[in-house]
Amino acid sequence: xxxxxxxxxxxxxxxxxxxxxxxxxxxxxxxxxxxxxxxxxxxxxxxxxxxxxxxxxxxxxxxxxxxxxxxxxxxxxxxxxxxxxxxxxxxxxxxxxxxxxxxxxxxxxxxxxxxxxxxxxxxxxxxxxxxxxxxxxxxxxxxxxxxxxxxxxxxxxxxxxxxxxxxxxxxxxxxxxxxxxxxxxxxxxxxxxxxxxxxxxxxxxxxxxxxxxxxxxxxxxxxxxxxxxxxxxxxxxxxxxxxxxxxxxxxxxxxxxxxxxxxxxxxxxxxxxxxxxxxxxxxxxxxxxxxxxxxxxxxxxxxxxxxxxxxxxxxxxxxxxxxxxxxxxxx
Amino acid sequence: xxxxxxxxxxxxxxxxxxxxxxxxxxxxxxxxxxxxxxxxxxxxxxxxxxxxxxxxxxxxxxxxxxxxxxxxxxxxxxxxxxxxxxxxxxxxxxxxxxxxxxxxxxxxxxxxxxxxxxxxxxxxxxxxxxxxxxxxxxxxxxxxxxxxxxxxxxxxxxxxxxxxxxxxxxxxxxxxxxxxxxxxxxxxxxxxxxxxxxxxxxxxxxxxxxxxxxxxxxxxxxxxxxxxxxxxxxxxxxxxxxxxxxxxxxxxxxxxxxxxxxxxxxxxxxxxxxxxxxxxxxxxxxxxxxxxxxxxxxxxxxxxxxxxxxxxxxxxxxxxxxxxxxxxxxxxxxxxxxxxxxxxxxxx
Numbered sequence: 001x002x003x004x005x006x007x008x009x010x011x012x013x014x015x016x017x018x019x020x021x022x023x024x025x026x027x028x029x030x031x032x033x034x035x036x037x038x039x040x041x042x043x044x045x046x047x048x049x050x051x052x053x054x055x056x057x058x059x060x061x062x063x064x065x066x067x068x069x070x071x072x073x074x075x076x077x078x079x080x081x082x083x084x085x086x087x088x089x090x091x092x093x094x095x096x097x098x099x100x101x102x103x104x105x106x107x108x109x110x111x112x113x114x115x116x117x118x119x120x121x122x123x124x125x126x127x128x129x130x131x132x133x134x135x136x137x138x139x140x141x142x143x144x145x146x147x148x149x150x151x152x153x154x155x156x157x158x159x160x161x162x163x164x165x166x167x168x169x170x171x172x173x174x175x176x177x178x179x180x181x182x183x184x185x186x187x188x189x190x191x192x193x194x195x196x197x198x199x200x201x202x203x204x205x206x207x208x209x210x211x212x213x214x215x216x217x218x219x220x221x222x223x224x225x226x227x228x229x230x231x232x233x234x235x236x237x238x239x240x241x242x243x244x245x246x247x248x249x250x251x252x253x254x255x256x257x258x259x260x261x262x263x264x265x266x267x268x269x270x271x272x273x274x275x276x277x278x279x280x281x282x283x284x285x286x287x288x289x290x291x292x293x294x295x296x297x298x299x300x301x302x303x304x305x306x307x308x309x310x311x312x313x314x315x316x317x318x319x320x321x322x323x324x325x326x327x328x329x330x331x
Numbered sequence: 332x333x334x335x336x337x338x339x340x341x342x343x344x345x346x347x348x349x350x351x352x353x354x355x356x357x358x359x360x361x362x363x364x365x366x367x368x369x370x371x372x373x374x375x376x377x378x379x380x381x382x383x384x385x386x387x388x389x390x391x392x393x394x395x396x397x398x399x400x401x402x403x404x405x406x407x408x409x410x411x412x413x414x415x416x417x418x419x420x421x422x423x424x425x426x427x428x429x430x431x432x433x434x435x436x437x438x439x440x441x442x443x444x445x446x447x448x449x450x451x452x453x454x455x456x457x458x459x460x461x462x463x464x465x466x467x468x469x470x471x472x473x474x475x476x477x478x479x480x481x482x483x484x485x486x487x488x489x490x491x492x493x494x495x496x497x498x499x500x501x502x503x504x505x506x507x508x509x510x511x512x513x514x515x516x517x518x519x520x521x522x523x524x525x526x527x528x529x530x531x532x533x534x535x536x537x538x539x540x541x542x543x544x545x546x547x548x549x550x551x552x553x554x555x556x557x558x559x560x561x562x563x564x565x566x567x568x569x570x571x572x573x574x575x576x577x578x579x580x581x582x583x584x585x586x587x588x589x590x591x592x593x594x595x596x597x598x599x600x601x602x603x604x605x606x607x608x609x610x611x612x613x614x615x616x617x618x619x620x621x622x623x624x625x626x627x628x629x630x631x632x633x634x635x636x637x638x639x640x641x642x643x644x645x646x647x648x649x650x651x652x653x654x655x656x657x658x659x660x661x662x663x664x665x666x667x668x669x670x671x672x673x674x675x676x677x678x679x
Contacts, residue, residue, distance in 0.1 A: 028502035029436030060484045060600020065494045181655065203645070204654045208601050210593055212641070215393040219642040222389060223380040236495075236598060243592075247389065247515075247522060262498065262596060329493050 052100035070284030078292040090117030107291030112138025153310035159192015179207030217244035235260040264326035278310030359617035360629030362669030378647035394638025401612035405630035411554035411622030412468035416475035418605030424586025439504035454579025458572030487599040500595035513591035555623030
C-alpha cells in the first residue's frame with residue numbers, strides 16, 4: 001500500500017469510529033424489531049431421513065425463501081435433513097435431481113416448471129425407489145412423472161379468479177406484468193386473467209432489475225392512458241409498480257400475486273389493492289411432509305390428485321390475520 | 332449532454348490545420364451521436380407517447396440507471412480492462428449500507444460510509460489482484476463477480492434471515508439520504524429524477540478529467556500500450572487500481588440509489604447481467620474492447636441509446652414477446668451506424 005492509500009484507509013476507519021459513537025438511529029433498525037416467537041414442539045422419533053428440495057428459483061428470490069422455510073419447518077418436525085438446491089436453467093435443475101439420486105436421498109421434492117428437461121430424471125428417481133413430490137409448477141405433467149403428489153396452485157385458475165376479482169372491482173383495462181419472459185406459470189396467470197376479463201395487455205420486464213422495471217412500467221402507463229389496473233405477478237414487482245404509477249401520474253391501481261413483509265404493509269395502507277396468495281410456505285411444507293408420511297405410513301396427501309394451495313385473496317378486509325405471518329416471513 | 336464536447340483551447344499544431352468539422356467527426360462519440368439521432372427519429376415517428384415532452388424524464392431515467400455506471404466502465408475500458416463484477420457490486424453496496432445500518436441500529440449515513448469503504452475495497456482488490464497476478468481482467472473480475480453474488484445472498488440471509496435486506500425506510504438519515512440519491516423534481520412538466528442530474532455532472536467531470544488532466548492521458552496510455560506507458564514513467568499499477576476503485580465508487584453511488592429508491596430494501600439476487608449493459612453502453616459509445624480509445628460522452632450516448640430503445644419499444648406498444656429481439660436489432664443498428672460514421676470520418 002502506498003502512503004496516500006494508507007492515509008485514506010486510516011481516515012475512513014477513524015470516520016467510522018467517530019460516527020459509530022454518536023450515530024444510533026432513534027427509530028427502526030434491529031433494536032426496534034421485536035423477535036417473532038420461536039417454534040417449540042417435539043421432533044418425530046422416526047429414523048433420520050435425507051430429503052432434497054430442488055427448485056427452478058434464481059438465487060435471492062423472496063418467494064422461494066418462503067417455500068424453503070416451509071420445507072425446513074416440516075423437515076425439523078419430521079426428523080429430516082433437508083438439502084436445498086436450485087437452478088433456473090432446466091438442464092441444470094435436471095442435473096441436481098441426478099445428484100440427489102446419486103447421493104441416495106430418501107425423498108425428492110421438485111418443481112416441474114421446466115417439465116421436459118426435468119421429468120426424465122424424476123422418472124429415474126422413481127425407478128430407483130425414491131418417492132418424489134412435485135410443488136409449485138407442473139400441474140399438467142406431475143402424474144406422468146410418477147410423483148406421489150402435487151402441491152401448488154393451478155395458475156390458470158388463479159388467473160381466472162383474479163380476472164373475476166378485477167371485473168368485480170370495476171376495472172376497465174389491465175396491464176399484466178411478466179417478470180420472467182417465457183415462464184409458463186406467469187404466462188398462464190395472465191392468460192387466466194384474460195379468459196375472464198378480456199382487456200388485458202402483457203408487459204415484459206426484467207425481474208432482476210427493479211429500477212429498470214420501474215422505468216418500463218412508467219413508460220407503459222404513459223403510453224396507455226386507459227390502463228386503470230396493473231397486475232404484478234410477484235410482490236417485488238408490485239411495489240415497484242406502485243412507484244411507477246406515481247411517476248407516470250397515473251391513477252392506475254395495483255393488484256398482485258404473492259405475499260411478503262413489505263407487501264403486507266402495502267395492502268394494509270392501501271397502496272396495493274389485493275394480493276393473490278398461493279401460500280408458498282404450505283407448498284414447501286406439504287411437499288416434504290408428504291414424503292415423510294409416505295415413508296412412515298404409506299400415505300398419499302391428495303389421494304392421487306393435486307392438492308391446491310391457492311388462490312387466496314388478501315386485501316384490506318383480511319390483512320390483519322395474515323400480516324404477522326408475513327412479517328415473520330412465512331406467508 | 333453533447334455540450335461537453337469541447338475543442339481544446341491550447342491548440343496543438345498537428346490538429347490546427349484540420350477544420351472543425353473533420354475534428355468533430357474524428358471524435359470517438361460522434362458515431363454514437365448519429366446512431367442516437369437515428370433511434371430518436373425512428374421512435375418519434377412510430378411511437379406517439381415518445382414525442383410527449385413529459386415522458387422525457389422517464390427515458391432519461393432509464394438511461395441514467397445504466398449511464399452512471401457506464402462512466403467508470405468506459406474509463407476502465409479506455410484503460411484497457413473491464414469489470415464483470417460491476418453489476419453485482421452495485422447490489423453489494425446497497426445491501427452493505429442497508430444491512431449495516433439496520434443490524435447496528437445506527438444512522439443510515441454511517442451505513443453508507445461503511446458501504447463506500449467496502450465498494451472501494453472491492454475495486455482495489457480487483458486492481459491489486461490483476462496487477463499482482465498478471466491474469467486477464469476477465470478472469471479476476473469473474474471471480475469477484477461470483478464471490479460478491481454469493482456473499483450478497485449468504486450475508487443477507489445470515490443477518491436478516493431472508494433474501495431481502497431489512498428495511499431502513501424508517502431509520503434516521505433515510506430522508507436526507509433519499510433526497511440526495513433518489514429524490515425528484517418538476518422541470519416544466521418533466522419529472523426529473525435526481526440521478527439524471529448526477530449522471531450529467533459525472534459525465535462532465537469525467538470527460539474533463541479524461542481529456543484535460545495528466546491522469547487522463549495516463550489512462551489512454553496504459554490502455555494503448557501498458558509496457559510503453561511504463562517505459563515513459565506512467566505509474567501503470569496506480570492508474571489501473573485507481574480505475575477499478577473508480578468503478579467501486581460509482582457502484583456505491585448506484586447502489587445508494589437502488590437502496591433509497593426502493594424504500595430502503597434491496598433484494599440480494601439483483602444486479603446479475605447488468606455489467607454487460609454497462610459494457611454495451613461504453614462499446615456502443617465508441618470505446619474499443621481492446622482499450623486505448625473511447626470517450627465518456629460516448630458512453631453516455633450509448634446509455635441514452637439503450638434507454639431510448641428499451642422504453643421506446645414499450646412506448647410504441649409493440650407485442651412484448653418481441654421485446655428482446657427489437658432491443659437487439661436496435662442496438663446492432665446503432666452500433667453499425669456508429670461504425671459507418673467512424674469509418675467515413677477516418678477516411679477523410
